Each structure stands twice: as C-alpha cells, then as structure tokens.
Amino acid sequence: MSLEQIPVKKARPNDYTSNEHPVWCPGCGHFFILRALTKALAWLNISKQDIGLVSGIGCSSRLPAYLDVYGFHGIHGRALALASGLKLARPDLTVIAAGGDGDGYSIGGNHFIHACRRNMDITYIVMDNEVYGMTKGQPSPTTDPEWHSKLAPNGTGLSSFNPMGIALASGASFIARGFSGDPNGLTKILTEAIQHQGFSLVEIKSPCVTFRPEQKDWHKSMRLMNVTPFANPMEAAQAIYGSDGFDTGIYYQADSPVYRSEASSKKNGTASEQMDIIEKALLV
Amino acid sequence: MANSLLETDQHRLALSISGSGGTGAVTVGLILLDAVAKAGFYGNMTRAFGPQIRGGESAVMLHFSDQPIETLAEFSELHLALDWVKFDRFEDEIPLTSSSLVIYDNSREKPPGLVKESGATLIGLDLQAIVKTLKGSRLNMVALGVVAQQIGLASHFIEAALQKTLGRKGPEVVTTSMAAVSAGMTLLTDTPLPGLADWHPTQTPRWNISGNEACGLGALRGGLKFAAAYPITPATDIVEYLAKPLAQTGGNLLIAEDELAAMNMVIGASFGGVPSMTSTSGPGLSLMTEAMGLAVAAEIPALVVTVMRGGPSTGIPTKSEQSDLNQALYALHGDAPHLVIAPLNIQESATVSQWSLRLSEALQTLVILVTDQHLGQTRMIMNPVEALDLNLQRSQPSAANEETSYQRYQLTETAISPMSIPGMTALQYTADGLTHSESGLPSSRAEDHAQQLHKRADKLSQFEYGDRWACTIPTAKAKFTIITWGSSFEAVKEAVETLNRQGAAISLIGLRLIMPLRTETLIELTQQQKVLVIEQNDSAQLYHYLLSQKAIPIDSDALAEPGPLLFKPTDLMPRIQTWMEGQL
Amino acid sequence: MKTHPFLKTHNKHLAWVLAAVNEMIEESIYYCDTFAHTLQAHHNETAAAIFSALSPYFKSEQEIVLAKLPEQNLPAIPPWEIPHQDYEHPANALMQAHYLMTEHEAWQIVTDMIQVHHCFYRDLIANSSQKEVIDLITSLQTHCLKCEKICATKRVPTKSDDPQDPIDDLDAPVAQS
Numbered sequence A: 001m002s003l004e005q006i007p008v009k010k011a012r013p014n015d016y017t018s019n020e021h022p023v024w025c026p027g028c029g030h031f032f033i034l035r036a037l038t039k040a041l042a043w044l045n046i047s048k049q050d051i052g053l054v055s056g057i058g059c060s061s062r063l064p065a066y067l068d069v070y071g072f073h074g075i076h077g078r079a080l081a082l083a084s085g086l087k088l089a090r091p092d093l094t095v096i097a098a099g100g101d102g103d104g105y106s107i108g109g110n111h112f113i114h115a116c117r118r119n120m121d122i123t124y125i126v127m128d129n130e131v132y133g134m135t136k137g138q139p140s141p142t143t144d145p146e147w148h149s150k151l152a153p154n155g156t157g158l159s160s161f162n163p164m165g166i167a168l169a170s171g172a173s174f175i176a177r178g179f180s181g182d183p184n185g186l187t188k189i190l191t192e193a194i195q196h197q198g199f200s201l202v203e204i205k206s207p208c209v210t211f212r213p214e215q216k217d218w219h220k221s222m223r224l225m226n227v228t229p230f231a232n233p234m235e236a237a238q239a240i241y242g243s244d245g246f247d248t249g250i251y252y253q254a255d256s257p258v259y260r261s262e263a264s265s266k267k268n269g270t271a272s273e274q275m276d277i278i279e280k281a282l283l284v
Numbered sequence B: 001m002a003n004s005l006l007e008t009d010q011h012r013l014a015l016s017i018s019g020s021g022g023t024g025a026v027t028v029g030l031i032l033l034d035a036v037a038k039a040g041f042y043g044n045m046t047r048a049f050g051p052q053i054r055g056g057e058s059a060v061m062l063h064f065s066d067q068p069i070e071t072l073a074e075f076s077e078l079h080l081a082l083d084w085v086k087f088d089r090f091e092d093e094i095p096l097t098s099s100s101l102v103i104y105d106n107s108r109e110k111p112p113g114l115v116k117e118s119g120a121t122l123i124g125l126d127l128q129a130i131v132k133t134l135k136g137s138r139l140n141m142v143a144l145g146v147v148a149q150q151i152g153l154a155s156h157f158i159e160a161a162l163q164k165t166l167g168r169k170g171p172e173v174v175t176t177s178m179a180a181v182s183a184g185m186t187l188l189t190d191t192p193l194p195g196l197a198d199w200h201p202t203q204t205p206r207w208n209i210s211g212n213e214a215c216g217l218g219a220l221r222g223g224l225k226f227a228a229a230y231p232i233t234p235a236t237d238i239v240e241y242l243a244k245p246l247a248q249t250g251g252n253l254l255i256a257e258d259e260l261a262a263m264n265m266v267i268g269a270s271f272g273g274v275p276s277m278t279s280t281s282g283p284g285l286s287l288m289t290e291a292m293g294l295a296v297a298a299e300i301p302a303l304v305v306t307v308m309r310g311g312p313s314t315g316i317p318t319k320s321e322q323s324d325l326n327q328a329l330y331a332l333h334g335d336a337p338h339l340v341i342a343p344l345n346i347q348e349s350a351t352v353s354q355w356s357l358r359l360s361e362a363l364q365t366l367v368i369l370v371t372d373q374h375l376g377q378t379r380m381i382m383n384p385v386e387a388l389d390l391n392l393q394r395s396q397p398s399a400a401n402e403e404t405s406y407q408r409y410q411l412t413e414t415a416i417s418p419m420s421i422p423g424m425t426a427l428q429y430t431a432d433g434l435t436h437s438e439s440g441l442p443s444s445r446a447e448d449h450a451q452q453l454h455k456r457a458d459k460l461s462q463f464e465y466g467d468r469w470a471c472t473i474p475t476a477k478a479k480f481t482i483i484t485w486g487s488s489f490e491a492v493k494e495a496v497e498t499l500n501r502q503g504a505a506i507s508l509i510g511l512r513l514i515m516p517l518r519t520e521t522l523i524e525l526t527q528q529q530k531v532l533v534i535e536q537n538d539s540a541q542l543y544h545y546l547l548s549q550k551a552i553p554i555d556s557d558a559l560a561e562p563g564p565l566l567f568k569p570t571d572l573m574p575r576i577q578t579w580m581e582g583q584l
Numbered sequence C: 001m002k003t004h005p006f007l008k009t010h011n012k013h014l015a016w017v018l019a020a021v022n023e024m025i026e027e028s029i030y031y032c033d034t035f036a037h038t039l040q041a042h043h044n045e046t047a048a049a050i051f052s053a054l055s056p057y058f059k060s061e062q063e064i065v066l067a068k069l070p071e072q073n074l075p076a077i078p079p080w081e082i083p084h085q086d087y088e089h090p091a092n093a094l095m096q097a098h099y100l101m102t103e104h105e106a107w108q109i110v111t112d113m114i115q116v117h118h119c120f121y122r123d124l125i126a127n128s129s130q131k132e133v134i135d136l137i138t139s140l141q142t143h144c145l146k147c148e149k150i151c152a153t154k155r156v157p158t159k160s161d162d163p164q165d166p167i168d169d170l171d172a173p174v175a176q177s
C-alpha cells in the first residue's frame, strides 16, 4: 500500500479529553479505560458534540468529566435509565453509559436488566473492580464470596453475580469482557461495541489498587482476546458460563431488533396539523 | 329543584348508577354523559369502585347542568341500581334522601336497609323480563332507556352517543342496544323529576374530557416531546392518553421499569433538549425524589405530574385526597428549590399544565404539578379551552459565545444560565449533581456551593409569574378570607359565593403557584383579615406551610379533613358560618 | 507464547512505522502527564516530579517522528493493531503504580516505559530491510538510550535505599459520594 492509499486519521484521542485531570488513585484500572475510550472515539471519528456520555456515582462514574463531550454525571445506579431517555429523545447521538459494578449491578440492577431487554443502541461500559471503591471497599455483587472486608469480616458467602449471563438472558445483543490492562484489546472491543447496533455490554475487569491490591496480579491470569463472538445465544451462554472470568473478547453479537424512537414514523402532516386533529377528537 | 340550599340560578340534575359483576353501570354513565352533552348541556361524572379488577361493584355519579359545573351533588335525585350487590360500599358517594327516586331491577336482590331508611321513593321494575323478550339486548341498555325517559332525554341523543361508544362494534350492536333503550323508555312514563325539559341547550362546541386528559393535552400544547412513566392509579390515564398524540406529533413515550427509571429517563431526554414529563402518584413520587433533586441541581427542565390519592403507603389508591402537598414541597433532600403548581379545577387543567411545562423549560428546573384523583379522573363536559400563548423558552447560548469558554452554570442577572444541548458545537459540558462551579466542574468550595444554591433559588423567586399565581375573588369590605387549593376549590367557591349572596362578605383565594409562594402578595391580601385555610387532608398541610412562610396572620384557622370524600358546598357553608362567628 | 488476533506482520513501510511509533509515544506522554497530575493530587510530589521530568523526553522523541511526516499526514492504523508479538503497551507498567509509590518505584516504572519503546524499536529494526526505516529507528534508539542513562543516574539505586520503605499511610482512605 502506498502512502496515499492509507486513510489519514482525522481525530486524535487527545481531542476527546477535557481540561479536567482524573484523580483516581495512581494505578487504578479506570485510567486505562478512559484512554481506551478516547482512542475508540477517535478511531471512529465521532464528533465530540454528538456524543452523550452518562454515568452514575462511583469512582468509575467520574469518567464523563474527563472527556470533552456532552456528559451527565447523574445519580447512583440510574445511568442506564437516563441514557435510555437521552437516546430515545435524540437518536442521532452516540450514547454511552458508564459506571461501576456497584452502580450497574447492585443499585442499578433493575435498569440493567431492562436496558438489555430494550436493546436500545447504547454502549454500556462497566468498570468492574469487584468492590465499592468510592465508599471504601465494601463487597459488591461481583465480589467473590470469601473476600474479607470490614462490612463482611468473614466474606459474604454469596456466590458472585454473572453480569454477562444476565445480559444474555435479558436480551442484550452485544456482550464482551475486556481488561483495563489490555489497552489495545480494550480499544478494539469498545470500538466494536460503539459500532454495534443495539445494547452493548462491555464488562471490564478494572483493578482497584486501593481496596483490592491483589487485583494488580490480574494481568497474570488474563487470557486476552481469546474468545470468538457467537450469534447464537446457546453457544454464547456456553462460552460465558464456561469461562472462569479471565477470558477477554466479544462473546456474543447478534442482530436483534433494536428499540428505536418512533418520532421518525410520524404521521402525515405537520405537528400543528396533528395537534388540530388531537384537539378535535375531544369535541362532543 | 335539587340543591335548593345553594339558591343557584343554574338548572342542575344529579344522577347515580350502581351495579356489580360487569352489569355495565359505568357504560351507562358514559353514554348518558355524552348524550346529555349532545343535547346541549354540561356535566361531570365521577366514579367509585370496589377493589376487584373485573366484575366488582362500581358506581358513577353524574351532575348535569345548563352551565359548566364541577361540583358534586348534595344528594342523588335519581339512583339506578342495576343490582344491589355491596351497595353499602357507596353509601358515602351516593347520598339518598327522601327526595330521591330509586329505580332498580326487581328480578334481583331487594333494596338494602340503608336505602329503605333513606326514605327515598323506591320503584322496582322487571327489567330482566324485557331483556328476555329482546334478542341480544342487555339489562343496562333497558335501564338506560328508563333513565332517559325519567330525565326527559330524547332518544336520538342516546343513539348518537351509542354510535360513538359502540359504533366500532358494528351497526347491529347499536341497533340492538337502541331497541333495548326504546323498550326501557316505555316502562315508566310518569316521573316526579323536572328533568331537562325546561333547560336551555347551548349550541357551542364542548369537550368531553377527563382532568388527566386535559393535563396531557396542556403538556402537548406546551411542546411536550417525551414522556416516561410507570403505571400507577390514578395517574396512568395521563400517559395512556399521551401515547397516541405523542407518536402523532413526533414525540416518544417510554414505558419505564419503575419510577426511579421514569424520572431519570425524563432528565436524560430533557438534557437532550426535548421538553419532557412523567406522571405518577404519591408512592411513585417517593421513588422519584432522588432524581428530582438531580434535575434541580443539574438545572434540567422536567415536569412531574403527581395525581394524589389517599395515603400513606398504598392508602386508598382509587380515591382522592390532598395529602401529598408536604411531599411535593419537602420530599427532596438538600436545599432544592423547585416549583409546585396545582390547578384549581378540571376546566383549567390544560392551561395550568401547559404553563407548568413552559415554566420548567424557561426556568430550567423541576416543576411538580399536583392534581388528585378527583381532578384527574372526573370526566367533564365543558367549554373548550384555548391554548395559552406563552413565550417561555429555554435559554440557549448564542453562537457568539462559542469561542470563549462556555460556562454552563454562569451567574447571570436573571440567575438563568444559557443551556447548550448535545449537538451544539464547542459547547460541551458535563451536567452534574455534584456541587459545581459556574463552569460545571465539581467543587466542594463553600463559595461555589452558596453561589449555585442562591442562583437556583433566585431564578425561581425573581421570576415574574404574572397573575396566574392564584385565582383571587375579592369581596368588597370583606373581613374574612378563605384560602384553598386544588380539588377543594370548586366546592369552597360555591359555598363562599352562596354565603356572600346571603349577605356575608368573604374573599377567596385559590392558590395555583404554591412554591415559590407569592408571600408578599398574600400578606397584602390577608392582613387585617380573619383567614381560614380549607384543604382535604388530616394534618392541615397547606395551612402549616402558609404559617411557616408567615404569609397569613398567626391567628388564622384551618378546616382540614382527610379524604376520600370531597367537600360539598352545603357541608361547608354552616362550618364557614360557625368559623365567622368565632366558634370553629 | 500467546497468539494475538490483531498481530501484524513485519517489514512495514516508513509511514506505517511512523504512525505506529507516534501512537506509542503519544500513549507514554499521555500517561506521564496524567500520572504526574494524579500523583500530585495525591500529594506524592516526588513521584509526580519523576513523571513530569520524563514527559519532555518523550515529547522530543515524538518530534523526531513528526519531523519526518506531520501528524495530520500519518496513516490511520487501528489502535488495537499490536505491532509485534511481545508488544507490551507502555501503560502496562503503570498498573503497578500506587499513590504512595517510592522514588525507586517511580523510576522503575518510567524505565519500564522506555524499555517498551526500546523493545518495539529493536523489533522494527529486526524486521525491516528499508534504509529509511532503519535510519529513523536508529535515531529513536539513540534518543531512548539517552533517556535510559538519565533514569539510571537519577534513580535511587536499590529499593532498600528508598527514604522510607515501605511508606505507610497513617490516614485511612476517605469515602466519597
């Protein structure tokens, strides 16, 4: 290929960063997710003003402030609901929701299920550190049963939640696991997820160096990008339940019906003509 | 004539219909309402139900007049009982007196003791026998004929109304039903009721509309393009009504998984630049409160309609009460200034909801529009209401600002900051529920906190709301002023007007804009006055709120009573008199 | 050895090499600046200063690249295309960071980042037969060596020579939100 044939990049990752610097604990996995996201957006060359990035509350949910896009740092657990309203009202936007395992799977668990079920064209990034980082290290739904903490001195004794399995069962059409310590693979997954038409869950293992320092060793166990996407939920289920949680890649990608705005299927006539019809219907 | 105590120059007629097990009492009511409307009159219809989803006992109460009418009747002049199953449930809603005429189907149960004790004239008819002679006919249609005959309603009006309700089931259904109606009309030709005979019909167009529909219509007129909600009685009708018109006008409706989601969806859509609302009732409003605080803090326009029912908890979900005022005023955590607005009757519900939606847009804040089961679910025949011509827009940053760095929460003269919407170039920002500086970046500095808190309070308190804040009916030389709100207004107004005709001098204030309160104006209006606050809740919520704002004199009184029974003018009059005599 | 689906083969032409190298250096610059900032925010001035000190060196390394072809003319390479079999991303070193990291640890991390550059250059040279590529990489390697030397002279020689090792946080973490 000659120089001229190769497409020239238009946007750069740094174009998407805001003037606000992240203050996550040095070494926190969330840093690498932020960078991978800006790289994916740059690669896709999406205009900054056409991106809506919605989060909840948590260390992870601080993400929007660090990007120069239309962001919404909402309330704990409700990012997906807010993002769904935004996407339906503004189908032209690229809508991304982001947050932590506590935000998405615990307090926001119901919204998670129903966002999967609606299968709107939203990318959902979960920065899973298997702990509530922001409130100082309490067990979350993805924490392993034996992990000792102040709140559960002997561990919770509860088996952990399988977010990808729930997403599959609930109707999400794109399901992937990433690792924040794999910048390239993660960028690839995020790029595909944003491009995917439908609800994409990107569950990212992201170490919390402060409350789960042992997660620094995650990189030793991860098997990067070693799954192939299935379009058949049965096969995907096998891959999801067959993994010990350390295999990254896209597990499931299907062409399922996407819940879209009806605004475009508007009846004939202007809105004010329609209002006349609506008002006339009230007459005796 | 009924309601003689009120000495009104209106013609009025009060009917009620009850029945169980799908006998079709509600259908008869709806057809009668529409037929009387077609005959050129006004009216309203309220309902009462048993707890069953299907086949339970239900009742409708109809109040007709030759002028617009919103009040409930003192007592039922004509009651039609399709059967008597669980009739005692409606003892409160359907007051019978010795002047009442009660018609019932003889083939069923005998009238219960409480009906006999009322002294009403009882007429048992063998309706079932007629039904047997007419193939495919229904008892409720025969009974409809009886009632039409009793009140002097011509059969072609009934036919036109039947056409509207049953027409889509095919012409045979209408024909069969009309045969039953005609048969019913011959059953009882004598009547003690004056009926509609000497009423003057109007030729003007009128609406057949419920308060909930009016509320939805007003929002549509205000430019509503997005609604999200989770079903809850008695608010669901609003979004059910909106579903079709929203689709017709290029908007969207999202069925939320719960109220937590509904409120956040509204915030998301509104952040996207689209006028948005949700509707709910007390329990749902409880779930929405955290996100409502987010709308206040992040300054996102949002309209929340709450249709009050009896509380707390599941309370009396199908009946009315004004007991969620405190919730609308105080449920939010932190200092969270927002608007609380309430329509005074069904006739103004459309305009008040249009105004509310536009205010949320112009002030970039949360507006809680408070109605109740009565205002929401009563169906009215009323004069159509024109849409308001309001110039209340969301302030947007001008393109000229684009090069300088955009400050989403800039302090301005009006305390309203230009709000960019996604898609606008170089005006990106992150909306945040965290305390933030003018730029929108999180800050925990005392100065930023105070500045932004004051900004959010000031933009609401400085705004010029015009005279729509209340309906004031001053009376010359009045020493007494009564303040009320919401669904209590119509009854209080009628009571006050009647007493004034009888020589009293009482001024009336019906509050629409409850927060922020027009305190100074209220002080002006009520100083030197003896003030009574009337509301339908047990703890006198409005009264205590007005006292806390020092908006009314310290020695003001309250007449507060829990639901679910609405005030009636004739009940209120003696109590207001007692109060004026200093005896309340 | 792990296989990678995005692995790209050798003997790339100059424009590709420039773009890939630029991508890598840009990551290093970004992370140096970002970590300098967060360390500062966590009041670890010493470690922050080390990241701040390294950033200009990476920037001048990038200048060597951009002198050949301005950034806007660089070809677009998907950001996930791993340049060689053993490629470690510069960010990987940073996963070992923590807010109380000692001077020794900070120097170790930046040295590891330079090492990533080094490895990449070595691989590119080994797999290239084009003179312009070899010339470019040679000058980049020279620059890297210079950086490494600086790290070597400045870094505290051994872990045990760190002023306080390990440093304890006398305060518990602060809960937010």
Ligand SMILES: Cc1ncc(C[n+]2csc(CCOP(=O)(O)OP(=O)(O)O)c2C)c(N)n1
Residues within 6 Å of the ligand: A057, A058, A059, A060, A061, A076, A099, A100, A101, A102, A103, A104, A127, A129, A131, A132, A133, A134, A135, A140, C176, C177
């Ligand atoms: C309604 C509500 N409940 C509780 C909290 C406290 N809170 C804030 S963040 C958080 C947990 C965050 O955990 P996670 O989502 O996993 O994010 P992380 O900090 O681990 O990235 C909690 C419990 C809150 N802000 N709001």
Ligand code: SF4
Residues within 6 Å of the ligand: A023, A024, A025, A027, A028, A029, A030, A059, A060, A129, A133, A134, A207, A208, A209, A210, A211
């Ligand atoms: S507490 Fe954990 S999750 Fe939060 S910033 Fe620190 S390392 Fe990251």
Ligand SMILES: [Mg+2]
Residues within 6 Å of the ligand: A058, A100, A101, A102, A127, A128, A129, A130, A131, A132, A133, A140
């Ligand atoms: Mg977490």
